[in-house]
Amino acid sequence: MPLLAVLWPTLAAAGLALAADGARAQMSGQQVYETSCASCHATGVADAPKFGDKAKWAKLIEEPQAQLTAHGWIGVRAMPPVGGNANLSLEEFSRGVAYMARAAGARWADPDAQMMAAIKDEIIKRIEEVRRAGAKLP
Numbered sequence: 001m002p003l004l005a006v007l008w009p010t011l012a013a014a015g016l017a018l019a020a021d022g023a024r025a026q027m028s029g030q031q032v033y034e035t036s037c038a039s040c041h042a043t044g045v046a047d048a049p050k051f052g053d054k055a056k057w058a059k060l061i062e063e064p065q066a067q068l069t070a071h072g073w074i075g076v077r078a079m080p081p082v083g084g085n086a087n088l089s090l091e092e093f094s095r096g097v098a099y100m101a102r103a104a105g106a107r108w109a110d111p112d113a114q115m116m117a118a119i120k121d122e123i124i125k126r127i128e129e130v131r132r133a134g135a136k137l138p
C-alpha cells in the first residue's frame with residue numbers, strides 16, 4: 001500500500017497531531033539523516049540532491065523552510081513520502097530536512113513549536129493542492 005495511504009487517515013483523523021512515539025527518544029537531524037536519508041542523499045540516487053551540494057540545494061533552500069519540509073514529507077517525484085521511513089515523527093523528519101539544508105548553507109534551525117505549526121499548515125495545503133489537481137498522492 002502506498003505510504004501516504006497509510007499516513008493520510010492518521011493525519012486527517014488526528015488533525016495532524018502526529019503523536020511522537022512516547023516510548024522512543026526523538027532522533028537528532030543528523031541521526032535522521034544517517035538512518036533514513038543518506039541511502040539516497042549521500043550519493044544522489046535517482047537524482048536526489050546530494051548532501052552538502054550547495055549548487056543542487058540552492059533553489060530548494062530559497063523556499064520557506066515550512067514549505068520545503070512539507071513537500072518532502074508528502075513526497076516529490078522519486079522522493080518517497082517521509083523519506084520512506086514511516087517510523088519517523090514529523091518533527092524528526094523536519095529536523096532531518098533542516099540538517100541537510102544547513103549542510104548546504106541554509107540557516108535553518110531545528111523546528112520549534114511555531115515552525116512545526118507552519119509545517120503542518122503547509123502539509124494540509126499541499127494535500128489539498130494535489131487533490132484539486134486530480135493527481136494521486138504518492
Ligand code: HEC
Nearest residue numbers: 036037040046047048049071072076077078079083096097
Ligand atoms: C529512496 C531515496 C530517497 C530517500 C531515502 C530520501 N530521499 Fe529525499 N529525495 C530523493 C529524490 C530522488 C529527490 C529529488 C526529487 C525531485 O525533485 O525529483 C529528493 C528530494 C528531497 C527534498 C527536496 C524536495 C523538493 O521539494 O524538491 C527534500 C527536502 C528531501 N528529499 C528530504 C529528505 C529527507 C529529510 C530524507 C530522510 C528522512 C530523505 N529525503 C530520504 C530521494 C530520497
